[in-house]
Amino acid sequence: MASLTPPSPPAMKNGEFRRNWAELPPEMTLSILIRLSPIELLQNAQRVCRSWRRVCVDPSMWRKIDLRNLDGLVYDLETMCRHAVDLSQGGLLEINIDHYTTTSLLTYIAERSSDLRSLGFVECGPVVSRGVIEAVMKLPMLEELDISYDSIREQDLILVGQSCPSLRTLKLNCAGNSEYCCDKVALAIAETMPCLRHLRLFRNGLSDTGLNAILECCPHLKVLELHKCSNITLVGNMGN
The missing domain is CATH 3.80.10.10 (Ribonuclease Inhibitor)
Known part of the structure; x- marks a missing residue:
C-alpha cells in the first residue's frame, strides 16, 4: 500500500516559519490590500504575484x-x-x-x-x-x-x-x-x-x-x- 507523504512544512529562516503570502485565502488578501492607497495597489501590490494581481484588479477593490x-x-x-x-x-x-x-x-x-x-x-x-x-x-x-x-x-x-x-x-x-x-x-x-x-x-x-x-x-x-x-x-x- 502506498504511503502518504506529509506536506512539507513552510520554509524556515533563522528558526522561524516563513509564511507564503501568495497562499492566503483571497478574502483575507483583499482585506489586507484594500487598506493600501490606489498608487500602492497599481504600482506595487499587483506586481507581487498572480494571486495578488487577481485581487488588485477585482472591481470590489x-x-x-x-x-x-x-x-x-x-x-x-x-x-x-x-x-x-x-x-x-x-x-x-x-x-x-x-x-x-x-x-x-x-x-x-x-x-x-x-x-x-x-x-x-x-x-x-x-x-x-x-x-x-x-x-x-x-x-x-x-x-x-x-x-x-x-x-x-x-x-x-x-x-x-x-x-x-x-x-x-x-x-x-x-x-x-x-x-x-x-x-x-x-x-x-x-x-x-x-x-x-x-x-x-x-x-x-x-x-x-x-x-x-x-x-x-x-x-x-x-x-x-x-x-x-x-x-x-x-x-x-x-x-x-
Missing part, C-alpha cells in the same frame, strides 16, 4: 478611490485615475481627486460611474468649474459634493441641486475672492437643495439674509459649518 495629497510623485496621476475608474467596472461609489483634475477627466469619471455617491476635488480655474457642473449633471445618485474653487456662480449650484435630488452633503471651499460667493449662491442652495443634512461654507461672502434663507428652506440640516464667512453678524436669535 475600486469602490472608493482617493488620489489626493500626492504632490511630489512622478506618476501621471490623471492616467492612473482613469485606470482606477476602469477597474471599478462601473461600481465606483466615492472618488476624491486633486489639482491635476481636468474637464476631460471629470467627464470620463461621470460617464463611467453613474452610481457615484461622493465626489470631492481641488481645482483652481473657471474652466474646470464648468466641467464639474457638466459632470455632476450626469450623476443623479450623488449624495456628497466637496469642491474647492476660485469662483462659482449661482446658476451652477442651481443645476447641481436640480440634477442631484439625493444630495445630502455640500462642502464649498472658496479659494478665490469670496465676493463671488455671496447671497445669490446661498439662495441657490436654499431653493434647490432642501434635503441637505450637512453644509460647509469656507470663505463665503453670504450675509445673514442668505444664511436665513438656507435655515428656512433646508429643514433637515443637522450640521452647518461656517468658516471665515465675515459678512455674517449673527444677531438676535441667530446668535443664540
